[in-house]
Amino acid sequence: MSRxxxxxxxxxxxxxxQGQTVERALPALGFEGVSNVHVGRLVELDVEDPAQVPxxxxxxxxxxxxxxxxxx
Amino acid sequence: MKFGVVRFPGTCDDVDAxxxxxxxxxxxxxxxxxxxxxxxxxxxxxxxxxxxxxxxxGAVARFSPVMREVELFARNGGLVLGICNGFxxxxxxxxxxxxxxxxxxxxxxCRQVDLEVVNASTSWTNACEVGEVLSVPAKHTTGRYYAPDxxxxxxxxxxxxxxKYAAGHNFNGSARDIAGVSNKAGNVVGxxxxxxxxxxxxxxxxxxxxxxxxxxxxxxx
Numbered sequence: 243m244s245r246x247x248x249x250x251x252x253x254x255x256x257x258x259x260q261g262q263t264v265e266r267a268l269p270a271l272g273f274e275g276v277s278n279v280h281v282g283r284l285v286e287l288d289v290e291d292p293a294q295v296p297x298x299x300x301x302x303x304x305x306x307x308x309x310x311x312x313x314x
Numbered sequence: 315m316k317f318g319v320v321r322f323p324g325t326c327d328d329v330d331a332x333x334x335x336x337x338x339x340x341x342x343x344x345x346x347x348x349x350x351x352x353x354x355x356x357x358x359x360x361x362x363x364x365x366x367x368x369x370x371x372g373a374v375a376r377f378s379p380v381m382r383e384v385e386l387f388a389r390n391g392g393l394v395l396g397i398c399n400g401f402x403x404x405x406x407x408x409x410x411x412x413x414x415x416x417x418x419x420x421x422x423x424c425r426q427v428d429l430e431v432v433n434a435s436t437s438w439t440n441a442c443e444v445g446e447v448l449s450v451p452a453k454h455t456t457g458r459y460y461a462p463d464x465x466x467x468x469x470x471x472x473x474x475x476x477x478k479y480a481a482g483h484n485f486n487g488s489a490r491d492i493a494g495v496s497n498k499a500g501n502v503v504g505x506x507x508x509x510x511x512x513x514x515x516x517x518x519x520x521x522x523x524x525x526x527x528x529x530x531x532x533x534x535x
Contacts, residue, residue: 257415257487302369
């Protein structure tokens with residue numbers, strides 16, 4: 243079994259209101275100098291065959307039209 | 315005309331869709347775990363939270379047994395309407411272009427919206443007129459229609475943008491005010507607002523009935 247982490251992010255250029263909300267909230271708490279905040283998802287899984295993970299991402303874990311994924 | 319209304323675990327607008335379809339034809343419930351469309355002439359995928367909307371809206375529902383049948387049915391020219399969560403499922407299944415993202419407000423919103431009919435020649439809008447305004451409710455958190463610009467241009471050029479939010483009614487931030495789209499052939503239509511909740515003037519508007527009446531007027535294959 244291999245432990246695999248898949249990071250899923252909104253594609254660049256697509257409006258990300260969650261990221262914007264976090265970006266606005268941080269200065270309100272006194273954290274300055276924060277930009278380009280984006281909120282995505284983390285999927286962790288144990289797999290017997292890590293070679294199958296890209297296909298899992300394309301078919302189910304991510305929607306390639308709106309999300310980028312990174313397999314670690 | 316016999317309509318089939320798909321019921322997934324988590325679907326909540328199946329009964330209203332069933333009752334709306336029953337006003338213009340016969341209706342049957344189609345169970346998500348069955349490979350059986352019961353010989354219906356048209357399929358409605360209603361709103362709700364199929365499979366809990368886990369992972370992404372519509373992402374899991376598209377792999378259900380009944381959806382395999384709906385995909386074949388749609389690709390063979392069968393009439394399919396996806397409403398709200400059903401629209402999201404059809405996009406995930408690749409039967410319609412684009413995807414639905416969280417409303418720009420990040421809030422659930424429930425309100426009456428005015429929809430402008432852009433294409434009145436699809437199987438689900440042929441009882442309408444181009445430019446006609448339909449008043450129907452919308453209620454969702456994830457209804458911001460998105461597709462890359464080249465795809466939007468293609469949809470426009472092909473007449474696949476079926477319904478738009480009227481000026482001032484695009485509350486979710488949808489690209490080019492799009493409320494509903496069709497496939498190229500016009501037999502598959504999806505929209506975020508809920509025509510099945512607007513079928514009787516007693517509850518504010520009967521405009522939504524026109525979508526069901528449109529399909530009922532299409533000669534059975």
